[in-house]
Amino acid sequence: MKIPEGLMYTQDHEWAKIEKKAIRVGITDHAQSELGDIVFVEFIEKGSHITAGESLGTIESVKAVSEIYAPVSGTILEVNELLLDTPELVNQDCYGDAWMALIEMDDPTETDNLMNAKVYGEFLSAEAK
Template identity: 50%
Template sequence: MTIPQELQYTADHEWIRVEGDVAYVGVTDFAQKELGDIVYVDITTEGQEVAQNHIFGTVEAVKTVSDLFLPVSGTILEVNPELTATPELVNSDPYGKGWMVKINLSDASQLDTLMSAEEYAKTIGA
């Protein structure tokens, strides 16, 4: 199981990668394996301010639907356009082409509440 060291993680299995004042958010390798084959990603919050730990969308797998929680407060700048036609990118490349949203951080200090790769690995028993 892959847990990139440069990312930060939530207990709800989202990751965040900060690049300047914007960040990319997606679900972890652990999450996509637990969900199974992802068939649809539904994110309708583009352009909206979403608070930390609030739902920004859902992901649908063959047997389940799961809410997506934003790791930090921010404005959803962009939804990954590739996920409309190829939601399975979340399964095949969760930390790369399978990213879900790009956000503008509202409060960078909230990053301090997230887990490191090592902490996340312990949480999932990896």
């Protein structure tokens, strides 16, 4: 399972990457592998304000529906519209081309609540037990 250094992680298996006052968000390798073939992705509207822990979109595999949760509060600056027509990209490149949204943070200190790669790795091992 790939867990790149330099990203931050949530307990719901999203990753977040700080880009100045914004964060780019996606789902982790573990999440895409658990879901299996991803066949549908949709997002809430660009420009909406979202609170940490709220759903910024929905992702569906053949078998299941799951939500993508916002790691921090803020305003949705961009969503990855590429995924609307090519949801399978999430299985192929979850840390790259298949990013989900760019969120302008209300309070950059909120990222302190997220895990680094090492802690997320331990969290995954603990969850597997």
